[in-house]
Amino acid sequence: MTRRQLDLLLVAVGLPLVALYSRVNVDDPFITFRYAWNFAAGNGLVFNIGEKVLGTTSPLFAIVLGTLSGRADAIPMIAHGISGAALIVAALLLSRIVGSLNTDDAPMIAPLFVLTSPLLAQTQGFELNLYVAFVLGGIRSATLGRTGWSGICLAAAALFRGDALIPAALVGLHVLRAGLGDWRKFAIGFGVPIVLFAAAAWSYYGYPLPNTLAAKRAMGESGLWRGYTYGGLRLAGLYVMHSPLYLALVPVAVLGLRRLLSREEALLRNGRGTGVTFIFIWTGVVFVVYAAMGIPSAFNYYGTLVPVIGILLGLGSGELANRFNSRWVSTAVVVVICAAQIWPSRDTLADVPSPRYEAYRRAAEQIHDLVGPDQTVAVVEIGILSHFSQVRILDLVGLVHPEIGPHLAEGDVSWPVRELRPEFVLLHDPPWPSIETGIFETEWFGKDYTVNKAFSDPAPYRLVLYKRNRIQP
Numbered sequence: 001m002t003r004r005q006l007d008l009l010l011v012a013v014g015l016p017l018v019a020l021y022s023r024v025n026v027d028d029p030f031i032t033f034r035y036a037w038n039f040a041a042g043n044g045l046v047f048n049i050g051e052k053v054l055g056t057t058s059p060l061f062a063i064v065l066g067t068l069s070g071r072a073d074a075i076p077m078i079a080h081g082i083s084g085a086a087l088i089v090a091a092l093l094l095s096r097i098v099g100s101l102n103t104d105d106a107p108m109i110a111p112l113f114v115l116t117s118p119l120l121a122q123t124q125g126f127e128l129n130l131y132v133a134f135v136l137g138g139i140r141s142a143t144l145g146r147t148g149w150s151g152i153c154l155a156a157a158a159l160f161r162g163d164a165l166i167p168a169a170l171v172g173l174h175v176l177r178a179g180l181g182d183w184r185k186f187a188i189g190f191g192v193p194i195v196l197f198a199a200a201a202w203s204y205y206g207y208p209l210p211n212t213l214a215a216k217r218a219m220g221e222s223g224l225w226r227g228y229t230y231g232g233l234r235l236a237g238l239y240v241m242h243s244p245l246y247l248a249l250v251p252v253a254v255l256g257l258r259r260l261l262s263r264e265e266a267l268l269r270n271g272r273g274t275g276v277t278f279i280f281i282w283t284g285v286v287f288v289v290y291a292a293m294g295i296p297s298a299f300n301y302y303g304t305l306v307p308v309i310g311i312l313l314g315l316g317s318g319e320l321a322n323r324f325n326s327r328w329v330s331t332a333v334v335v336v337i338c339a340a341q342i343w344p345s346r347d348t349l350a351d352v353p354s355p356r357y358e359a360y361r362r363a364a365e366q367i368h369d370l371v372g373p374d375q376t377v378a379v380v381e382i383g384i385l386s387h388f389s390q391v392r393i394l395d396l397v398g399l400v401h402p403e404i405g406p407h408l409a410e411g412d413v414s415w416p417v418r419e420l421r422p423e424f425v426l427l428h429d430p431p432w433p434s435i436e437t438g439i440f441e442t443e444w445f446g447k448d449y450t451v452n453k454a455f456s457d458p459a460p461y462r463l464v465l466y467k468r469n470r471i472q473p
Contacts, residue, residue, distance in 0.1 A: 003099075006108060010091050014115045018084030020349055021124040025076065025357045028300070029125040030383030031055065031399065033075045035062035037387065040070030045204070047400040048392050054201060054210045055400030058127035060159035072387060079125045086129035091115050093136040094307050097143070097275035098314060105321065105330050106314025113310030113337055118239070118344035119299060120306055128303045131161035135282065136307075142171045143275045147182055150175070151189025159197055162210060166289070167282040174274070211405075215398045218405035220294035224413070224434045228290045231297020232305075245340035249313060252333060256316030276311060283308050313337065357384060359457035364388035367426070367465065370453060375423040377465075378416060380435055385426065394422045396435065413438035417445065425449055425466045430459065 001009070035045055035056045043049045045062060056062050064082070065075050091111035098106040114120065123129065134157035141150035150171060157164035168190055176183045198208035219225050226234065240246045260276075283304045290301065317333040364385045371377055371391040378394040379385055386393045396416050398404030407415035413435050417425055431440040439445055445466075452467035 001108070006095060007092060009108075010095060010111050010115065011088060013112065014084075014088040014091060017115055017121075018087055018124070020345075021087075021121045022077075022080040022084055023349065023353070024122055024124050025354065025384070026122060026125070027356065027360070027381050027383035028298075029079060029127075030076070030387040032058050032062045032127065033065065033072075033079065034383070034387045035059075036065035036075050037070065037072055037390075039063060039066030040075075047386070047395075051400070052205050053400050053402060054205045054207070055212060055215075055395070057162065057210055057212045058130075058160050059197070059201070059210070060156065061127040061130065072390070075387075076125060083124050083126060083129045086133040087115065087120060087124075090129060090133040090136055090307075093133065093140050094310070097136065097140055097279070098311055100143070100275060101315065103315055103318035105318040105333070106311060109314035109317050109330070109333060109337065110307065110310035112334065113313055113341075114306055116338055116341040116345070117306045118341055119235075120303055121345050121349075123300045123303055126300055127160045128300055131157050131164060132304060132307070134160060135164055135167045136279075138167065138171060139275045139278045139282075142175055142186075142278075147175050148185035148189040151186040151191070152193070155190045155193040158194060162213070163286055166285050167278065170278060170281055170285070174278070211402050212399055214402065215405050216295050217293055218409040219397060220296045221409040222411050222413075224411070225296030228287075228295050228297055228301065232287075232302050234297070235299055235302060239344055243340050243343040245336055245343075248336050249333075249340060252316035252320065253309060253312040254316070255319050256312035256314065259315045259319050260312065279307060279311065355458065356461050359455070359461035359463065360384035361388050362457065363426075363455045363463045363465075366453065366455070367391060367424075370465065371424055377424040377426055378420075378422040379426040380428075380432065394420060396439075414442055414445070418442075421468065423468050424452065425468075427464055427466065428460060429454065429462045429464045432460075 031047070034047055038047070038049065039045045039062060044052070045054075045059060045066075046052055047055050061079070065079055068078050069075055091114045094114060095107045095111040098110050120129065134153045138150045138153035138157060141147070141153055151168075154164055154168040154171060158168060172183075172186055172190065175186045201208045220227070260280075286304060295301070313333065317330050320333070321327060321329040360381070361384055365388055367377060367385070367389040368391060371389070374392075376392045376394050377385075377389070378396055380396045382393050382395045382399070393400070394416055395401050395404070396413070398408055398416075401416070404416050416422075417439050425439065425445075427436045427440055431437045448468055449466040450469050451464055453465040455463045455465075457463070
């Protein structure tokens with residue numbers, strides 16, 4: 001199959017898949033959408049009007065979305081379109097990067113695994129696919145000696161998600177040591193956008209980095225969330241439970257890893273396979289850093305593992321085809337990949353629109369009429385509820401309120417409501433364990449707050465709005 005034919009095949013597979021994925025809505029991206037809406041409305045790149053806190057992991061995505069539309073309904077649709085296009089671009093770039101390996105299977109199987117991944121299907125609307133696409137673009141450009149473009153791509157990736165500082169450092173060091181091109185062009189391409197953004201953020205917010213990293217560390221220290229390593233193993237187990245066919249791919253991936261590490265492959269000989277090496281080191285370092293920093297588990301944090309697994313499956317498939325001297329082996333691997341990943345994706349798509357999205361959006365639209373412009377609602381999951389209500393929000397886990405993090409890290413989950421005294425508190429019915437029960441079950445909450453509105457959606461996303469009924473003396 002020629003390069004053009006493979007590209008056309010990947011696009012033909014990707015387009016209908018991302019069209020289906022665009023129907024998926026999860027909560028976290030709506031935090032960025034709220035920043036985008038405020039930016040479009042002229043309120044600044046903020047979550048709450050008048051509160052200059054950088055609480056989105058993707059400031060560049062918020063700016064792009066806010067520039068393209070100021071309608072609350074349109075922003076998620078645009079985000080899904082951009083995210084879907086980025087997924088296809090990432091697949092095409094991955095195909096080219098692994099094309100440097102001595103195998104016919106990896107350039108097709110690796111991107112196919114990415115396109116059909118149920119994990120990446122659930123991240124539509126996130127900045128994740130843009131982050132991955134620009135990192136892969138930076139790696140591909142570096143291996144071609146286009147160091148200026150490599151720096152620009154990696155700078156964009158870092159502004160879409162700060163994790164890209166890790167692959168940027170890896171590529172930059174390699175460019176400097178190996179002489180792949182003019183390292184000055186890389187330094188300018190990467191450094192200028194990053195310095196300009198850091199200066200602007202420092203001037204506007206008083207600091208250059210998003211608050212999300214500190215908030216996530218505080219969540220991890222609280223012990224109320226699953227750890228990163230355990231969460232990854234649990235997620236893998238859940239996928240296998242949904243689709244036992246994944247087990248058939250394990251020996252293929254192990255064979256691919258063996259080939260990757262074997263002397264016969266000699267990945268770095270004459271620069272061959274350098275891009276693949278970058279991908280593995282980047283993913284490995286991010287995993288170790290997240291685990292070491294105590295970052296809690298979230299399914300989208302494991303998205304960068306998908307290209308790695310795809311590469312291993314491509315290498316393993318090629319090895320099997322060589323051993324059995326049959327191209328039918330590759331066909332069988334492709335069939336198993338598609339079948340294994342269809343079932344988890346089917347379950348995700350069958351749940352669209354999700355009960356969470358419907359319940360939160362209905363509640364948000366009513367809260368918009370119940371809460372005044374100068375009043376505040378305290379809530380745990382702030383994305384969908386904030387975007388569609390447009391009321392002032394007190395984030396109980398501290399993503400957009402840095403002062404909450406230190407108290408949450410100590411396990412004091414009630415501090416935001418107890419000390420900041422919001423006019424309203426929105427809890428689930430029944431309250432979610434730990435984070436919400438730690439507020440609801442306190443004696444003072446029952447005295448100070450009463451039910452204002454009970455929403456009728458089924459558990460676990462049924463909500464109750466409590467209103468403060470007296471002011472602390």
